[in-house]
Each structure stands twice: as C-alpha cells, then as structure tokens.
Amino acid sequence: MPDTVLFYVFSAVAVGASLLVIGQRNPMYSIMLLIASFGALSALYIQLDAPFVAMAQIIVYAGAIMVLFLFVVMLLNAPHEDAAQWDRAHPLRHPGVTRFGALLATLLTVQLVWALLRMSDAGAAVGARGDVSELTSVRSLGRVLFTDYMFAFEATSVLILVAMVGAVVLAARQEQR
C-alpha cells in the first residue's frame, strides 16, 4: 500500500514541521519550517486528486506569502523573541499558566478527533465517489468558479484591493508635521 505509507509520511512531516514552527525562538527558522509543512500539505492535496490546489499552495503560500513574511523579518531585524525582565515577570509567563494553555490545546485536539471520528462516513474511503478526470481538470474547476461562485470571486477581488490599500496606508511612514 504505497498510498497509505505516503499519506502517513507526509502527514508526519506536516505535523512535525508545524510543531517545530511554534517551538522555535527564531522566526526565520519558523518560516523555513512552515514552508516544509506547506510542501507536505501540497503532497496530501495531490493524493486527494487536487493537483491545481497543490500547485497554488506551493506558488501562493510558499512562494508569495512566506516570502512576504521573510522580507518583514529581515526588514525588522529582530530575529529573537525578546524576553526582557518585565516580560519574564508577566503574570501570563508563569509556567503553570503556560502548562494550562498546552493542556487546553491538547484537549482541543482530543475533542476535535473524537467529534470527527463519530461522523457516520468517517471510515469511508475518501476516493470512492466522483470522476477523477473531472475533479482534477482545471477546466471543470474554472467552470464552477466562474458560474456558481461568481459573486464570491468578485467579492475576493474587492477584498484584495482593500487589503492592498490598507497595507500601503498602514505601512507608509507618516510625515512629521
């Protein structure tokens, strides 16, 4: 079963890299590890017969968004998480509180997994239904995108425009008067 083995390998890479992302003190390493996690996720998308989403994941996420993050980290030149004295004395910095947060996250995982596994069709094989050539073709994707989801598509174009203007306004240096 090479499919199953590949699924577990890529899932392990995605989960392990994501764990290391939040375990790093240096944001530069976090970004590199997140790119590795996105690569593993795009392999999972290919297994799910979604090659176009996989390529968009690599190009848009790893290629554009992560490079934007890298630029900001280099621009700010503050690689290490600063832990000043007043920061160590912060009440939320107490190890008991941190452990409580980790416990809550574990609880969230257990709850989500429990709820998902109780679904009626959770055990059904994922590729049982649907025509693979129809699902993988960009033609059918485009047809659905530009007919059923036309309004959402136009709304996202407005969203991108607003985000672009907002980013320029926020990041522009205010003139001292």
Added chain:
Amino acid sequence: MIPLGHYLVVSAILFAIGTAGVFLRRNLITILLSIEIMLNAVNLSFVAFGRSHGTVDGQIITFFVMTVAAAEAAVGLAIVIALFRHRESLNPDAFTSLKW
C-alpha cells in the same frame, strides 16, 4: 484507499497546533504564522470533504481561503511594521495601551 477520518484527524491536529501557537508564543510574527497553520488545516479538511463528496466545491473554497490568507498576511504584516516602528519590539505584551 485512505479513510476520510484520517485526513480530518491530521487537520484537527494541525488546527490545535496553530491554536497553541497563538496562545503560547510571545512574538507577533510567530502568531501570524500560527494563524496560517490554522487556515491550512481548514483547507485540508475542505479538500478532503470535497473529494469524499466527489465535487470540486472543496477546492474552490480552498482558493478563497488562500485569497483571504494573502490579504490577512499583507494587512497583518503592515500592522506589525507600524507597531515595531513605535515600540522597537515584537512582543504583544508591549502593546497594552490603546493610544500613544
């Protein structure tokens, strides 16, 4: 073939990791990265559900999520730059006042 539940479990674990990152880390950039992890976890479950139902709708919604993620990253990083300019710090605890 791999059961749908396995993809959903991976997605749930990734989402929990992202949530933990938002709550546990003290760096604005790492917090934004954790939000990206959460968005990707949701993307994975969308694609898995779409494949399981045999439609392309899951993939389409994933594109929209990617667009929103790009917009969120651009605006979020612009806010991070503006905050860093004022306080020379990326620690969210440094920004406790509403106005300065």
